Amino acid sequence: MPSYTAPTKDLQFVLHNLLNVTKSDIPGYDELEPDFTSAILEEAGKLTSSVLAPLNAVGDKEGCRLENGVVYTPTGFKEAFEQVKEGGWTGLDMPEQYGGQNMPAVMGSAVGEMFSASNQAFTMYQGLTHGAASAILAHGTDAQKDTYLPNMVSCEWTGTMNLTEPHCGTDLGMMRTKAEPQDDGSYKITGQKIFISSGEHDMAGNIIHLVLAKITGGPEGIKGVSLFIVPKFLVNDDGSLGDRNGVTVGKIEEKMGIHGNSTCVMNYDGATGFLLGEEHKGMRAMFTMMNEARLGVGMQGLAQADVAYQNALDYAKDRLQGRAVTGAENPDGPADPLIVHPDIRRSLMDQKSFVEGARAFILWGASLIDAAHRADDKAADGLVSLLTPVIKGFLTDQGYDMTIKAQQVYGGHGYIEEWGMSQFTRDARIAQIYEGANGVQALxxxxxxxxxxxxxxxxxxxxxxxxxxxxxxxxxxxxxxxxxxxxxxxxxxxxxxxxxxxxxxxxxxxxxxxxxxxxxxxxxxxxxxxxxxxxxxxxxxxxxxxxxxxxxxxxxxxxxxxxxxxxxxxxxxxxxxxxxxxxxxxxxxxxxx
Amino acid sequence: MPSYTAPTKDLQFVLHNLLNVTKSDIPGYDELEPDFTSAILEEAGKLTSSVLAPLNAVGDKEGCRLENGVVYTPTGFKEAFEQVKEGGWTGLDMPEQYGGQNMPAVMGSAVGEMFSASNQAFTMYQGLTHGAASAILAHGTDAQKDTYLPNMVSCEWTGTMNLTEPHCGTDLGMMRTKAEPQDDGSYKITGQKIFISSGEHDMAGNIIHLVLAKITGGPEGIKGVSLFIVPKFLVNDDGSLGDRNGVTVGKIEEKMGIHGNSTCVMNYDGATGFLLGEEHKGMRAMFTMMNEARLGVGMQGLAQADVAYQNALDYAKDRLQGRAVTGAENPDGPADPLIVHPDIRRSLMDQKSFVEGARAFILWGASLIDAAHRADDKAADGLVSLLTPVIKGFLTDQGYDMTIKAQQVYGGHGYIEEWGMSQFTRDARIAQIYEGANGVQALxxxxxxxxxxxxxxxxxxxxxxxxxxxxxxxxxxxxxxxxxxxxxxxxxxxxxxxxxxxxxxxxxxxxxxxxxxxxxxxxxxxxxxxxxxxxxxxxxxxxxxxxxxxxxxxxxxxxxxxxxxxxxxxxxxxxxxxxxxxxxxxxxxxxxx
Known part of the structure; x- marks a missing residue:
């Protein structure tokens, strides 16, 4: 079974030698002293390598199960989710006002890489929640923020994003999901959404769906799309859970990978929804979530490449096969380790140089986001907007290729599920597709x-x-x-x-x-x-x-x-x-x- | 569900416009008139597209099952195998003396592409048999040929090749499987072999294992390796089946793909084996099989790329999403088909230009083999020997990349197993690994x-x-x-x-x-x-x-x-x-x- 070692030292190098975070004048960066960041990274490293990584294969093998409308996550996920919540990891870079720790995005990204690398399918439950919370933070009313954010920041409630329908993914102007205005200011949402990550599961008290839909009578096409908050359970004025809303899971998709995440068909049958942001400006609101998600997906490309590389490297040092062409390097053994062979090295160096370069790229991107959000740096904002499709598209394409190279180092064993290398490739593959397929990023x-x-x-x-x-x-x-x-x-x-x-x-x-x-x-x-x-x-x-x-x-x-x-x-x-x-x-x- | 259309017209183009087979002086090529080759390709096209292709997803989903030492192939495989045998497809390019049709390799390859494309896992049962039969043909005694070949050419009996052991794949000098000479000239074979494709199954009366092992007391390392015929059932002098031999299946591997093929751990416990070729020259004999297998694997790269491309093309013509940047091309519809978009075209053209180029390359390679074998053309023999690692390594690496591109055209649907694109990538992946991983080909x-x-x-x-x-x-x-x-x-x-x-x-x-x-x-x-x-x-x-x-x-x-x-x-x-x-x-x- 593969293992995961958190790249704490390399992250410290990027934070302190490359980005020189403590010398930056971005608000909050002065607190990021090496000892402080090291302590956080070490803790995250322990949790991800010892709790989440061992569940990665379990999630792949068991997958999620739908029984009588209830989705069961794989063995151990629930307990691990509790540990993640207790550690306060879910609100690391969220405002203190809602229970977060208000750390910069650069720290959220550094920790996030470890989470994704150790268990991508598991991490998506909190990842989607983070994205949905960010959209509410950016576009919600104060009442909406107060109602949803505390529980979402703590992941007592999780979140989803609902865009795709069977006949439209990229071209959302064709969507059919309808929102009918009600007298009380709410809407009745009706339609079917597909490919909803973390759409339904047993790890949270409530699930807050963000749903794109067209208000009846609104403009045609993409200009008539609005964004709605559709909670699984309606929330009473006192914050307690009220009625079950009219949203149900139709089925769980059978996917190539990320089996531990429940990818659902979601049916909305006159479900009560609340407008988030302005009418007909749903795409704008959704893009707050999407841009964050795209950077997160780029990081998944890096993360899977890293964990696959780590295991390929171990295997290459361990597996004895053939002799170095320049003379035996393990003369007392029956053969030399794979790593003596130039073509194996080429592959490992491809992986290593990608992983470390991508790590720097991601954290540099996160520091631009911090500059934009915390220091109102317009140039940084423009630059990270330009780089977002590059981070998403390039890092996931290359990241996937690197998992394939890592798998190849294992020879025949790479193709056997038991060894775990196949899962890294199958999980990494989705990152090239979701949150805007890479062709859309290039466009x-x-x-x-x-x-x-x-x-x-x-x-x-x-x-x-x-x-x-x-x-x-x-x-x-x-x-x-x-x-x-x-x-x-x-x-x-x-x-x-x-x-x-x-x-x-x-x-x-x-x-x-x-x-x-x-x-x-x-x-x-x-x-x-x-x-x-x-x-x-x-x-x-x-x-x-x-x-x-x-x-x-x-x-x-x-x-x-x-x-x-x-x-x-x-x-x-x-x-x-x-x-x-x-x-x-x-x-x-x-x-x- | 994906479909497969045999590329009959393009194969005819390669045979007749490119290779000009009827104008060649290779013995047997004069018979390859366009009408004749067309009739064969049409028939093979019908069988593969209507019988084998629909079983491809079935094989992936069901996989093979081991119960009390018996391996059950997926639903429908057995019946389809009967149809393949009845049609005489298994001995197309085998000698008439043993029940084959003695056609040139170029026809075997043209037909073989269709078989692989329509159902790779299924086709491997006959593919391995063909390889094993070729080794017996090249290195067996007349008695061995008479005993095994007629039933192998007809696929009443199937074959396997047993090289890999848990601790050695590429470096076969480390193998531990032993062959102890017996007084009657046979050997007792003891050891464990892994990754044995078609190792055990329910579609043949007998399975003829070709097993590499070291004769006790022989030279160390690769120079002490010999090749043995180890039938599942010993064959009596009158050709009837005798005792069950001491070879059993340990388990079926859980793989990333080609689930329809039973990849087995095989245990040899003092099984009776018969030397094939000379003592200690097992690698030479095995290479007859390996070289053929490598060309066949290169073809698998092309074949999976082709079937994936065909389906991606259909989807790109069918799926409406977005508008052409140069103006609507389907103005009456809600959107234009995907194929209007330049980046989708780039991907489709990558695939198309690879598939058609690779098809020509493979058949050119097969014609070199024909020149070498049928016309004793030493230059052709040397050239195809040079090109074999290129055909295997380049076509499977590129072929895999093309299946990934085809899957990408489907967006999110490409990641859902139901749509079948994932299987093409998972099946194609093995071709980069087996029969000598591509790094070994490059070496x-x-x-x-x-x-x-x-x-x-x-x-x-x-x-x-x-x-x-x-x-x-x-x-x-x-x-x-x-x-x-x-x-x-x-x-x-x-x-x-x-x-x-x-x-x-x-x-x-x-x-x-x-x-x-x-x-x-x-x-x-x-x-x-x-x-x-x-x-x-x-x-x-x-x-x-x-x-x-x-x-x-x-x-x-x-x-x-x-x-x-x-x-x-x-x-x-x-x-x-x-x-x-x-x-x-x-x-x-x-x-x-």
Whole structure:
């Protein structure tokens, strides 16, 4: 059975060496002293590795069970959920007013990675709740906040998001779920929603569904969509639970993975709902939840890649098979460990350099969110908005590929469920699909985010890369060659791609959209390249300052060199594809496929 | 539920327009007239699409069941197997002497693709039998052939191959299974084998296990390995079944996919075995089976990609979601079909151009085998030996990626088992692992095949590409630009990579082996590039000759242009990685990972 070790040390490196959180002027960051963050990460590490990780395989094997309208979660989930709640982990970055601990998003993300890595299906119960609570926090009335948030922050009640219907997912303008206004200001919600994660289960006293629906008589299409709070149990004025609402689970979907999470078909039969935010502005309200969810899903890509990598690494050190081509390294044993073989190393280095780069990328993104929310930094807000589809799309595509590489290290044993590597790939697969399939992320990036605010956010990004290179060049020849030159080349590729879109997308938008997936990936590589260059610099600084754990920083530099030499050059291929334009992509009539 | 349509027309194109089989002087090819091959492919198409494909999901859902030592295959498998046997499909390319139809391998492959695509798990029962029969054909005594082959060719009896043990897969020198010589010339086989596909089941009267074991007192390591025939039921002199042999199934493995195939742990407890081939030369004999199996596995990569693509295409034409950015294409409907969106097209074109290119590659490979076996063509034999790891490794890696792309087209529905797309990915995944994991294929290619016979086969390959370009350049400007120039560039990249290995691999073999995976992939791309250039030429010729179905050939050209513009340039990235050498790959001590 696979195991999970929380990457506490690496998270500390990102927080303190890379992001220098205590030196930031973002409100709240001054409290993030190394001892303090270390204590939190250590505690989260214990809980996730010793309680949640052992339940991961249980959840996969047992799945959720629907009996007479009641959904039963896998053995041990309920008890573990109690432990998570008791530890106060569910409200880490929520306002104190509602029972949270008001920590910055960067800490929520650091801890969140551990939760996702140890047990993605389990963590989704609290993850969806967090998203729903954020939407109520941003768009709810004070009364709504008081009614729902305390119990949601503590996860006594959990939350869901209800968007998809059988005939529409991405194109929500076609939705059919109706909301009929009632005299008391509430609405009657009727319709069917599918793919509802954590839709119904036995771990919470109440479930607060956020449901997109069309108010009868409202505008056609997406402009007529509003967001509603539909609690499983109505809440009385005194906060106690009232009547059971008209929402029921139709069935649990049989999925490829994340079996421990109950993915439900939810039927709303005149259920009582309360408008959240403004009429017909449901998409805006839902996007508060979706943007947070997208960053969380990007993190799932990293998280599954990390736990899969950890186990592949153990296996590669343990399993004896063949001899190093340069001479036996374990001459007294019957064979050398797998890790001596160059192709196994290549795979492990792909994984390691991705995981550590992605971790930095995610926490940097979270720090931008903190800057935007806590310091009202408009530039940070624009930048993280630009990066959100990259974080979601690139990290989940790459994260999935990395779980596949990790599984491959196991050879035949990787294909046997008992060894647990299959689950990592099957669980990771959903992250490329939900919260906007990755094609939609690429479309969002190229079709919307690039040109947002006159393109100023992408220009700011390029400026940032340029300045980093300028500020750090000429000090160390090897660093220039190993880190800065590749970053410069990759950034130039990305700019050339943007230029191609500008010059050709005007006359035919297909020239831009045919390259959207490649652009998202090359953008992701440049971000990881930037992270690695920064981490390389931070590691050199630590070594210069005589850090006690030199091997850690040397390893960081070596891993960065690998990424720069072997992964970052992918930007050139993406650019070639983009510059080939739409002609070959769009050549065929649909009938001729 | 997904469906399968046999690609009869495209197979005919490859056989007759590309390979020109009837004009070949390979013995037996003169019989492959278009009407004849069409009749066979049509019949195979009916059987696979109407009988085997509907059982694919059944096999996945039910799996195999072990009860009191008996393995039960999924509902319907037994009856379908009877139909396959009655149709004579199991001995298509086997000698008439043993009940086969003596057709060339190229026909066996064309039909085999359909079988694999419609139901991979089911087809493995006959696939393993074919491999075992081939090994007996190549290495057995006349008495052994007469005893086993007639029933194996008809699949009254099925076969298996037993290599892996719990502690060794790739490194078979460590195997522990023992063979003790008996006075009557037989051996007593004792040991445990794992991952035995079709190891035990209820569809055959007897199961002929080919088992690798070490004769007691023989040489250490791989040089002491011999191959044995170990029938489930011993066969009496009159051909009737005798005693039950000492081989039993320990358990059925729970796997990620191919649930319809019984993957067994097999226990040999003093089972009677008969030496196949020479003492201590078991690996040589096993390789007859393995090489055939590797080509078959490469075909599985193509086959799953094709069936997944077919269904993704249907879904993309069917599912209404969003509007074309260039204006509604289905203005009377609530939305446009998915296929209008450039990123969906990109994905579909990736799949289509891979599938058709891979189909040509596989059948070209099969025609080389025919040339080697039927016309004793040493050059063809050397070339297909070189290409075998490429066919296995590249086509299964890419084939898997394509099933993932196909699944992605379905959005959330792709993740729900009911829709069947998950099964294609889960089934396809094994092909990257078994019959030598793809890392082993890359090692075989770079460490062994490249330099084989003084490197003359790889040089012959380059010469072939060069000659094709020379012979066809300068006739059509667009063809030169769209097809020949990209092929030339890619082939140059591949040569540069080979040169890098030669110059650097001598002083440190890790410089070559760190690039082995990239080399395998770039070799695969050049092969598909060559196939597309040839198919482009063949299509232009057909159009010049006024072929009636112009749209088919125009589509072929458009698909080829896509591959050349968007996929083939990957060789440059692989070259960059290869030329970065082993330094970043091997930098870390194992302890510092």
């Amino acid at each position: 969002d990036l190229v079709g919307r985010k690039l040109a947002q605010d006159g393109g100023k956010h992408v220009m700011a990004f390029f400026e940032m890369v340029k300045n980093f290179i300028k500020d750090n060049a000429g000090q160390d020849e090897a660093f220039d060659k190993d880190f800065l030159d590749p970053l410069k080349a990759a950034s130039k590729d990305l700019q050339a791609a943007g230029m191609y879109f500008m010059q050709n997308g005007m006359k035919n938008p297909n020239h831009a959209l045919s390259g959207s997936n490649d652009f998202m990936h090359m953008f992701g590589h440049v971000c990881l390249g930037l992270m690695w260059a920064r981490m390389g610099k931070a590691s050199m600084d630590a070594l210069t300052e005589g850090a006690s754990d030199a091997a850690f920083y040397e390893t960081k530099l070596a891993t960065g060199r690998y990424y720069m030499a072997r992964q970052l050059p992918a930007t050139a291929l993406h650019l070639t594809r983009i510059q080939s334009g739409a002609d070959t992509v769009m050549a065929l009539d649909a009938a001729n496929f | 075989d290619l770079v460490g062994r095949k490249l330099a084989q016979d003084g490197g003359k086969h790889v040089m012959a390959f380059f010469e072939m590409v060069k000659n094709f370009i020379k012979d066809n350049a300068g006739q059509d400007e667009a063809f030169d630009k769209d097809f020949l120039d990209p092929l030339k560039a890619a082939s140059k990249d591949l040569q540069a990579a080979g040169m890098y290995f030669m110059q650097n691999g001598m002083k440190n073999p890790n410089h070559a082996l760190s690039g082995s995976n990239d080399f395998m992939h770039m070799f695969g791309h050049v092969c598909l590039g060559l196939m597309w250039a040839r198919m482009g030429k063949a299509s232009m010729d057909a159009l010049t000759e006024g072929a009636s179905d112009a749209a088919f050939y125009e589509t072929k050209l458009a698909t080829g242009r896509y591959y050349m513009a968007r996929q083939l340039p990957a060789t440059a990235l692989h070259l960059t990685r290869i030329q970065s050498g082993a330094d970043t790959v091997m930098a870390l001590d194992a302890a510092n990972f």
